[in-house]
Amino acid sequence: MSILPVNLSNVTVEKRGKRIIGPVSMELPGGGLTIVLGPNGAGKTTLLRTMHGIERISGGDVRWQVSRREAELHQSFVFQTPIIMRRSVLDNIAYPLHLRGHPRKASRQQAEDWAQRIGLGDALERPATVLSGGERQKLALARALIIKPDIVFLDEPTANLDGSAMRDIEQLVQDAHESGMTIVLATHNLGQARRLGKEVIYIQDGVIQERSSAKAFFAGPEDAGAAAFINGDIV
Amino acid sequence: MGDIWEGLEAAFWLIVTLDPELVQISLRSLQVSITAVAIAALIGVPFGAWLAISRFRRRRATIAVLNALMGLPPVVVGLFVYLLLSRSGPFGVLGLLYTPTAMIIAQVIIATPLIASISHQAIRDLWADYHDLLISLNTTKRQRMRALVWDGRRSLLTATLAGFGRAIGEVGAIMIVGGNIENATRVLTTSIALETSKGNFALALGLGFVLIAIAIAINLGIHAISGTEREGRW
Numbered sequence: 001m002s003i004l005p006v007n008l009s010n011v012t013v014e015k016r017g018k019r020i021i022g023p024v025s026m027e028l029p030g031g032g033l034t035i036v037l038g039p040n041g042a043g044k045t046t047l048l049r050t051m052h053g054i055e056r057i058s059g060g061d062v063r064w065q066v067s068r069r070e071a072e073l074h075q076s077f078v079f080q081t082p083i084i085m086r087r088s089v090l091d092n093i094a095y096p097l098h099l100r101g102h103p104r105k106a107s108r109q110q111a112e113d114w115a116q117r118i119g120l121g122d123a124l125e126r127p128a129t130v131l132s133g134g135e136r137q138k139l140a141l142a143r144a145l146i147i148k149p150d151i152v153f154l155d156e157p158t159a160n161l162d163g164s165a166m167r168d169i170e171q172l173v174q175d176a177h178e179s180g181m182t183i184v185l186a187t188h189n190l191g192q193a194r195r196l197g198k199e200v201i202y203i204q205d206g207v208i209q210e211r212s213s214a215k216a217f218f219a220g221p222e223d224a225g226a227a228a229f230i231n232g233d234i235v
Numbered sequence: 236m237g238d239i240w241e242g243l244e245a246a247f248w249l250i251v252t253l254d255p256e257l258v259q260i261s262l263r264s265l266q267v268s269i270t271a272v273a274i275a276a277l278i279g280v281p282f283g284a285w286l287a288i289s290r291f292r293r294r295r296a297t298i299a300v301l302n303a304l305m306g307l308p309p310v311v312v313g314l315f316v317y318l319l320l321s322r323s324g325p326f327g328v329l330g331l332l333y334t335p336t337a338m339i340i341a342q343v344i345i346a347t348p349l350i351a352s353i354s355h356q357a358i359r360d361l362w363a364d365y366h367d368l369l370i371s372l373n374t375t376k377r378q379r380m381r382a383l384v385w386d387g388r389r390s391l392l393t394a395t396l397a398g399f400g401r402a403i404g405e406v407g408a409i410m411i412v413g414g415n416i417e418n419a420t421r422v423l424t425t426s427i428a429l430e431t432s433k434g435n436f437a438l439a440l441g442l443g444f445v446l447i448a449i450a451i452a453i454n455l456g457i458h459a460i461s462g463t464e465r466e467g468r469w
Contacts, residue, residue, distance in 0.1 A: 054370050072373045083368040086361075086386040095382075096372055 003064045003071040003150045004030035004182055006051060011060035013046050013206075020046045021206035023060060028184070030150065033177045035197035035214065036186040037226075039235050043206035044186035045080070048153045051184065052077050073100075076144035080156040082136040089115055089131070090124040092139055096147045114142040118172070134165025141172050151182040158192065170196060190230060194218055202226040204235065242440020246448075249441050257442070261449060264422040267335050268403040271342030272350075275402075276395045279347045283354025283394070284380045287362050298355065304348035309341075313408030316341045320412065333414040338422070341408035346398035353397055357390035358383050392461055396454055403450055423449075 005027050012022030021043040028034065028051070036044045049055035051062060052075060064071035076096075085092050094111035098104070115121050118138040123131070128139060137157055144152055154173065158166040173196060177183045187193055193200060197214035202223060210223040221227045228235050249257045286298065318324050320332040320340075331337045361383050369379050384391065406424035413420035415429060423446045430439035 052371065054367065077367075077371040079367060079371075083365060085365065085368070085382070099372060099374060099378060 001066065002030045003066050003074045004028065005065065006071075006151075007061075007063045008051065009061050009063070011050060011062060012058045013050055013055055014058040019058075019206060021050065021203075022058075024050075024206075024208055025060075026201075026208060026211070028182070030182050031180070033173075033183045033196060033198040034185070035193040035200045036184060036203060037188065037190075037193050037200050037229070038203040039188060039229060042203045044188075044203055045155050046206070047201075047203060048077070048155050048184060048186050052153050074147075074150040076147060076149040076152045078137075078140050078144045078152065078154045078157050080159050082140035084128045084131070084136050084139065086127070086129055088125045089120050089128045089139060092128045093142050093146060096143060100147065110146060111142075114146055118142050119168070134161050134168070137161060137165065137169060138172070141169060145172070145176055145181075149181060151184065152176060154183065154185040156187055156189075157185070158187070158189065166192070202229070204229075238436045238440060241437035242444060245437045245441030246444035247441075249445060250448075257445065259418070260421055260423055260426055260442075261445060263335065263420075264403060264424070264446070265449065267338045267409070267422060268342060268399060271339045271402050272346055272395060272399045274339070274343045275346035275350050275398050276391075278343075279350030279398070280354045280384060280391050280394070281380065283351040283356075284358045284384050286351070286355045287358035288376065288379055288383070301348055301352050301355065305352050307345055307348060308407070309345055309405050310407035310411065312341055312344050313411030316344065316408065316412045332412060333416060333420060335413070335420060337412040338409040338420060341412050342402040342405060345405060345408060346402045349401055350394045350398040353394035354391050357387050357394060361387045361390075389461065392457065396457060399453065400450060403446070403453075 007027050009025050010023040011025070013020045024047065036047060038044050046055055050057055053062065053068070053072060054077070085095060087095075090108060090111050093114050094107040097107035097110060102110075112121070112124060115124055118135075118141070120131075120135060120139065123135075128136070131139060141154075141157065157173075158169050161169065170192065173183055173185065183196075185192075185196065193214070197217075200210075200212060200214050200217040201208055202210040202217070202221065202225070204225045210217065210221055210226045212221070217226070218230065221230065225235050248254075286294070286301070316337060317332065319326050320329070320337055321327055322332075331340070362379075365379075365383065365386075369382060374382070404424060406428055409420070409422060410425050410428065413422070413425065415421050415425040421429075423442055427439045427442045427446070430436075430442065
């Protein structure tokens, strides 16, 4: 049974008296590849963290199809700055399986397969902390995908990466989506949004201003702010 | 200057001839301090890790007290343990006063706050790095502590070695609770104090050099085994 859809009703997040997002009400069904688009500081990261459950909400409710505890086990998050543990490449990738009590040998075999897939097959025992930026993000993505989650949240996963690393990451995201995972990816990279998106949520000032299919959105958004954003205006 | 050369010469001959008394005293020093530091690490490291990831009332005060306890005067600890273990004290019935066990107890009390405090600082920095990931992965508190202690093991080793340095070089507390009894509780530091009081400066210096050599050897050995400072490890 899938943990999706997830329903947000009147969700607000406030920090030090300032509203970061909200009120946000939306339903996210399973199987989509949703791009959360918006300028810097719009609330993209907070929206993703709120859905994932690592942001304390000030009001409203986030509901999954299953219990919160069950839902937490079937989702992954990839951070903008990859968090790399001070262990080998192999142990980093295998860590979520280790937490779930998978047998060590099987976990390491799966991690090795993932390392090969992301081009780190020759660096299995290398300390992951010495990897390049692109390699770190690929490792973080492999670590997120190894548990075969129902939904993966990616917070600007290619920010500060060059074209080659960006292409590799986007391919991994596409593959994950085609294997049945629901993807929610925050970005302010319009090219990436066009390449990957099936659906776009445009957020500005913490409020969802527009939500539509990627095709319709890029053909001509209804929201004036969204139109200005895709025209490259400063919003 | 002459005393120092004589000390070096004395240390050289004590080591080369494997002086039986020196060997016995050195082994007792190591036995007491290593046991004490092992116990202190078993208490201090998990406590430091727990303190780094826990939020509770008076947390800041707890950390401040822990940091202050790093500077516990050994003589006061010795007096405290003496009162507890003396015949009229609450644990007098155990008959531990003037035994190596009493010296271990005193050194555990001295080393634990130091190890816990340095561990807390090391784990706190690592926790700041790992926080979002470990929360995102729905780890339990126990799993977080395990991950942080394992990944921070090199810093924690340094904390433990700092504890060892404090324990092996300590004299005030073990003099009070051990009594510096020949063939029973005499260790390197108490021997140095005794020889100095007798005016045997060369022998005292010789023992001092042996003590320093042991401390350096233990540190080098542990760093070599654990592979710290190896390329690509920082």
